[in-house]
Amino acid sequence: MVVKTNSLNFEEALNLTGFGKFNFLMQLVNISLIMGMAFEIVSVAYLVPASACELNTTNFQQGFMAGMPLLGIIATSHFWGYLADTRGRRKILAWCMSLAFLAGASAALSPDWIVFSVLKFLSSCAVAGTYALALTLLSECTPQHRRAIMVALTSSIFLCATGLMAVISIPVLQLKFSYYIPYLNIEFTSWRLLNLVFATPCALGAVGMYFSYESPRFLLSVGEEAKALKVLKGIYMINTGKSGDDYNVSSVVLGEDTGKPSNGFWSSLVAQTVPLMKPPLLKNTLLLSVMFVIVYFGINPFLTWLPYIADGVMKAIERGDDNLSFCDMLRSSHNETATENKDCSLNSFAMVTVFVISVTIAALNTILSAIINYIGRKRMLIGVQLVAGIAGLCINLTSSWMVSTILLVAFMTGVLNFGFLSTFSVDIFPTYVKAMAVCLTLMVGRGSSVFGINILKHLLVYDCELAFYIFGGLTFVGGLIGFLLPADTKTVSKKATET
Template structure:
């Protein structure tokens, strides 16, 4: 083959095959997502466990629990910009490293304000890692496997929340306490749990540092020789053949590039402009709307899953029957308050949370493996419809087991986080892809912050209405899903 013959990047990527290299890349990004979820959602467990040690009020606990999402929204766009300019790999490494340092510092918190600040810093550092992990995985994966691999990450995201609960059970039941005088703190179990949940970020940082920058990013930045070397390495690992057998000597990238600009803000403006102009404006608005709906409808109920699980378990154990889910929540809320300074977690409820997340994770794995056959658009719409139907039925069930089952089915809407990302990685060119994904997810997370507070209030004061309004919004999300681009015809795959 002549060196002057340029091969389109997607064709060259497909020629590397699919094998060990792709699975190693998946494993690295699994560690990235695991480290991110552990750090962001660990506050759901660390906050109640630290209440006695830090003497926090309910209001202060709420502030600490909500700050990670605020940190993510605050810096997500900046990380996306940096990843499009400096590269995916180096930004993910720095994000994870800074988060690990900040969260480790939080283990030494003498008061709730220090913990609040450290958690804000750690979540701000991690803001871009989830979308950048998806971007990296997509740019290493041939087109015919891309949707499946990206969707599989949703399994890790879903199950990680339950894994924290499983880890919290033995740690919360420990009773050690050692006073460190020069820091004026007590070394107690919640500090250990906080460190254990931040450790995966350090491991993920090392794994990412030892990996490669994506060849598509290198090519889009004029580094064709480096991109070719990585593609040859992928071919070598996947096929077991020598690099000389890889019959690609020159690459072309059928995408536009951003304009050169001077200064930080000028550069950010240049990177942002294509997302707010045709033809990409339509994609930006469409995905932002879908992320708003999915995050607003489902994520709040996922966040409050431990509360719901605790209410169902308590009501079942008390022998109370004939209640729908909302009546179960009210019954649990009105029960006799537990002993003062009780800062351990309910083990049975945490096991229920773990079981629910395992189910959702396995379901995501099954659906992800069929995405190329069913089609990602059909799959997303079906999940929205089924989730909405289950939510509508919740008010009409008076059996505790059916209450739990319907709530579980309602939660499958969270799987569309991953399915939406399979659209994101295909709908934007490389030079703005990371920023686009970070921007649309940031908008969705902003909606989630509002939803979390709205759901908390409605579950307490107008619970039944919540299970009419939010399922209705799920149906609106299904209808909106019809506007997403259809699945491309299957490309021929090399054996």
């Protein structure tokens, strides 16, 4: 006879569902969500230069087109966080992915750069909350002792996705075909096909959300205990292969503040935001916002301009200028203006290099994520940040391009903290404002990267050495500030999962 536990805290009830098939299926869905977001946001790095010849865009217009995704993210991240906290993670993610696919795929039929920019802005608005909401949904369906690993692995997914884009673009952009579409008066060429390929993961993500469970933690936070218990039983059945009757829980309590109910859109939006701006949550909101600004401002610009950097180094090596400093190699390679070079596609070797670097960092993230519970995520975050900062500061100290390249890769490992830092966000905020908090802190970080991207490009051209000193130094300071982060949450004993 099975004796039902009278009442359990949510974390204990989730822990009893075990860790297995459901969690791996959830991670697969999460992969499609992260890939969809990455492909839409980063696609401009490949589509803008590839479309330059057909759309006849100037440097200013190309810069405007490339900036659309970040503007879209900043514009709607807060909005998606509110909806996810009030309407549900699953429903909002399904809408995000569907809208992103429609707008992103439509960009393949753009007759000019203005329409392209508008559609990419809309698609980025749609995926703005995807990363934060995917992390939130994943964390709220994963037992606590496995949560940090699963959430941290999303950085590997993102990095592999950006690297995969570089590889996909090589054969697609080399296709030589052209189909005239009279109604739109456009030539359907390889860059438009590449745009459609990049939009595909969004469609897969939408389908995945259709077949997924809603977050049981969210259901509890809005008073739907019966539905939450049904989801927990479903997870238990998928993970263990046993009947739902064997799940020894009859009642679940959230065990945290669920906030005050409010009526109306604006009052509800304020209700989701105000708690983050006053004690006791204010301290964590400010601290995490500062950390996200440092991490994103310091590292994200280098991800954006990595093809530019890789292309410059490759060209210098091909000319035999491999005895110069890293910055001298960049200057010597990019003295020729883009207008003098009529090639409208990215260099294949540079894209392969981007892929190798992305996969290398992704592999490192996977290793670190696997041992994060043994080292501690706070120690891991601080260690990665300090090592990355020191590497960035040392890039200018050698004239060996190989050593400089190794240091650059070490510096860019700071991107791992995108995921490690997110594990703090999904743990330290109560459920009723969790998605809003994750979206808000991510929005602040991504907003700062807009300035970082423009500043870095200017410095790489006019004062390359200063660029590494500024961004490397800021990254190092972020490691010191990391000591102020909350201590790691003690993991729940694995014994309960074995029952």
